[in-house]
Amino acid sequence: MERRRYALDELINKRINEVLKGKQDAFEEIVILFQHRLYHVCYRMLNNKQEAEDIAQEAFVRAYINIHTFDQKRKFSTWIFRIATNLCIDRIRKKKPDYHLDAEVPGTEGLTMYSQIAAAGDLPEEQIEKMEAQERIRYEIGRLPDKYRSVIILRYFEELPLQEIGDILELPLGTVKTRVHRGREALRKQMGTM
Amino acid sequence: MNTCPEKIIDYMHAYLDEDIRPEEERELQEHLANCSECKEIMDGLEESISFLKSATQIKAPAGFVDGVIARLPKEKSQVGAQRFLRRHPLLSAAAMFLLLMSATLFSSYGNDQHFSVSKQPNLVVQGETVLVPAGETIKGDIVVKNGSLRIEGQVEGDVTVIHGSKFMASTAIVTGESEEIDKAFDWLWYKIKNTVKDIFPSSKEDEKQEK
Numbered sequence: 001m002e003r004r005r006y007a008l009d010e011l012i013n014k015r016i017n018e019v020l021k022g023k024q025d026a027f028e029e030i031v032i033l034f035q036h037r038l039y040h041v042c043y044r045m046l047n048n049k050q051e052a053e054d055i056a057q058e059a060f061v062r063a064y065i066n067i068h069t070f071d072q073k074r075k076f077s078t079w080i081f082r083i084a085t086n087l088c089i090d091r092i093r094k095k096k097p098d099y100h101l102d103a104e105v106p107g108t109e110g111l112t113m114y115s116q117i118a119a120a121g122d123l124p125e126e127q128i129e130k131m132e133a134q135e136r137i138r139y140e141i142g143r144l145p146d147k148y149r150s151v152i153i154l155r156y157f158e159e160l161p162l163q164e165i166g167d168i169l170e171l172p173l174g175t176v177k178t179r180v181h182r183g184r185e186a187l188r189k190q191m192g193t194m
Numbered sequence: 195m196n197t198c199p200e201k202i203i204d205y206m207h208a209y210l211d212e213d214i215r216p217e218e219e220r221e222l223q224e225h226l227a228n229c230s231e232c233k234e235i236m237d238g239l240e241e242s243i244s245f246l247k248s249a250t251q252i253k254a255p256a257g258f259v260d261g262v263i264a265r266l267p268k269e270k271s272q273v274g275a276q277r278f279l280r281r282h283p284l285l286s287a288a289a290m291f292l293l294l295m296s297a298t299l300f301s302s303y304g305n306d307q308h309f310s311v312s313k314q315p316n317l318v319v320q321g322e323t324v325l326v327p328a329g330e331t332i333k334g335d336i337v338v339k340n341g342s343l344r345i346e347g348q349v350e351g352d353v354t355v356i357h358g359s360k361f362m363a364s365t366a367i368v369t370g371e372s373e374e375i376d377k378a379f380d381w382l383w384y385k386i387k388n389t390v391k392d393i394f395p396s397s398k399e400d401e402k403q404e405k
Contacts, residue, residue, distance in 0.1 A: 039254035188238040
């Protein structure tokens with residue numbers, strides 16, 4: 001596993017050096033390698049497919065523009081996740097005052113509805129019980145306070161070690177631990193109705 | 195509220211983070227075996243985690259990669275050049291130096307409107323016309339700026355006329371190179387050539403000495 005990861009880092013650095021020499025094609029390979037992980041994190045953070053696609057793509061664009069600032073001795077995944085989570089957090093802050101996405105047609109994949117519900121507060125118990133598991137996960141993650149949501153997503157969807165989460169979010173290890181604990185605690189309390 | 199020690203909750207999280215010492219874990223297990231309230235909390239935490247882990251991995255939509263490529267800045271070569279310069283600071287400095295140098299050279303080309311001529315004792319200067327008299331031999335290079343040159347005698351060296359005209363009589367002999375410079379570009383080239391000659395004067399001199 002370690003050896004595979006090492007080989008992957010090596011491949012990525014090779015592609016990055018090609019991008020630095022002006023070969024745009026080499027960047028496409030990097031996008032292909034990370035697209036699903038980055039999109040997934042953005043989707044969990046934002047709870048909205050269109051926004052997740054927009055932000056995840058923007059993260060890749062920013063990475064491309066700033067690729068010369070990437071320190072190749074470090075992990076590329078940490079770097080690009082940091083760009084993406086920062087963009088997500090900015091987006092969440094910006095849309096806070098008018099949380100409801102009125103512009104979106106109701107019924108488009110049912111997603112916007114849940115993000116609206118999440119903002120509006122708790123649903124009646126019988127409605128929660130009728131939810132299908134995947135909807136329920138979306139709903140519960142959406143209810144988590146922002147600062148717990150990001151660590152929980154990285155910890156349980158990306159299954160990253162605490163230290164790496166700290167590197168991505170630029171938080172000390174102790175803070176990451178506290179947030180994971182509180183996040184788990186919040187989830188447990190939210191899901192008491194299971 | 196729970197009356198159990200707070201550290202038990204801490205142990206639960208330490209356990210879930212796989213960051214617990216063996217003696218702490220033993221204490222936790224013993225406590226959970228005897229305290230139904232704490233056991234319930236622990237089960238709740240574990241349930242929520244396994245619930246999260248049951249989430250399906252969501253994939254980026256089709257066309258995601260093409261979307262990224264379409265959004266990349268278009269001025270590929272420019273970005274490439276900028277990046278190249280950033281990564282080669284010495285080269286950028288050299289390029290900057292050349293740019294500034296050529297700017298000064300061009301400006302000196304425009305401003306220097308005065309008539310001038312290199313000083314050789316037997317050159318005859320009449321107004322803005324320089325004459326190499328018939329039968330005379332001028333040693334060394336002749337440079338005339340903003341004036342005309344008339345050669346009737348012999349010149350043992352190069353002849354250069356900048357911004358002016360040159361007339362050579364049938365008796366004229368020029369042993370070196372002869373050129374007229376009228377365009378800014380020629381002027382620049384001439385300056386650079388001379389600068390290089392000044393910096394590396396040896397080659398020509400060596401040749402002469404060998405002869």
